[in-house]
Amino acid sequence: MIEQKTDTISVIIPTFNRAWTLKRAVDSALAQDYPHREIIVVDDGSTDGTRDLLAGYKDKIRVLVQENKGVSAARNLGIQESQGSFIALLDSDDAWETNKLSCQAAFFQSKPGAMICQTEEIWIRNGKRVNPKKKHKKPSGMIFEPSLKLCLVSPSAVMIRKQLFEQKGVFNEDFPVCEDYDLWLRVSHDTPVYLIDTPLTVKTGGHGDQLSAGHSQDKYRIQSILNLIESNVLSADQEQVALNVFKEKCRIFANGCMKRGREKEGAYYLMLAAGNK
Template identity: 60%
Template sequence: MATEANSPAVSVIIPTCNRAWCLAEAVDSVLAQAYQDFELIVVDDGSTDETPRLLETYGAAIRMLRCKNRGVSAARNAGIAAARAGLIAFLDSDDLWLPGKLSRQVAFFERIPEVLICQTEECWVRNGRRVNPGKRHRKRGGLIFEPSLELCLVSPSAVMVRRGLFDQVGLFDEALPACEDYDLWLRVSCRIPIHLIETPLIIKRGGHADQLSRAWGLDRYRIASILNLLESGLLSDDQRRSALRVLRQKCAVVAGGCRKRGRRKEGAYYEQVAAGAGEGGVPAPDSVATFLEEPR
């Protein structure tokens, strides 16, 4: 592992909040990597459980950042700001790395210097049992912007990026309480290919009660992301047409969910967007922000 006297090759960032129940396994999976030229930054996003005391037991093996509770985007961004390496990798605190993860990705970047981002395949574990991802969730590499509009095809825990990529595309959007990874990877994939190592090198765990992706209405945050992207001027004509198509599909689904939950005003807004209301068929991004509350 890198020491304070030299800069590491990789900065590993684990954001966490009130996950003392699984955090040690995540940290240990990083410390057990075959490749050891890294620093491990654990960003505690205002935990009120045993997380701070747990992290103190690791001593100099990790760098701990203690922040006010501002969400996972702010925590990851704080880790990026503190990182000393030219390569950055993320691990969600409920996921695990297999021992060869860092060595395979570092070798990939060394072999192809022009690569800015790559991810690995993953194993899914739900409620302690191995499951197979559905066909639509299977990873793919290359120019994946269009399929990534439907759902997030890049896992933060599987990614490694060159630090300079953030200068091009920006950081995680701290205004999004969920789907912040979907948002960032769209900003990346509309510009450049996302490379894939087809070996599963992470364990992506799910099914636990505090898993954010289980909340209702996550497509609201994906809609906000697409709206921002449409306003950005980054998209080609083909990409823009695809984004509009998926935007209307997602708005129709969310509108139906709003109606079932008695959220008529919100549902009416998404129905208008799905029908192509607004100048050019795209409302201003801030108009959707009215409905972007914490996921529930």
């Protein structure tokens, strides 16, 4: 177990109009065999039956309510109000195996210098289990370069020392999607992200209300890489790799804009790809 002075894990579950699946997430957090935890659900202005559902848990959980500001703001409020030294994020459409927290707690006990780790996942799409593609294979350790092309860290799978947010900042509230990609790049350029190679997180997708379904993710990944390059925290080698991926994503996004008749936007991203701003 984590030593007594830092043994509390704060579980943060952001939700917006997810009453239909939220109960499974909350129940999986309550079912954890790790006893020293608090469960914080942040209701991001839901208008369905979320409040009634959460009221039924009484003092088993803490409920924070805010006007609808997005998942980043909801997670950030939970982090701000948390009491634990460790943060475990759980999306409202995902769930955990009962030993997820205890396995990660044991990992941090065995590796006290670690700041963040994640577990492997079971993927469910449209009600059926699917196998992740090879490109989605999670690396362990210094994962910055492979993480530039696509997000290789899942919010529901991570556990993070709270002090890491103090060092790297929290989720970017200007990003409606890819806010996790943005944070993991800020973290992973100089911090190992370790993998517990056991599937303890059940990641569910395919439903119509997923945020990624309504936004172009590459647009926000481009902005995230640009912000990171301009922050001057990367080594020369990291900056060159990031710049190469940045240009590639700009070209791909620009071509997509052109095909959809958005010539002005496409021309702008082609200009970025050429190294002009």
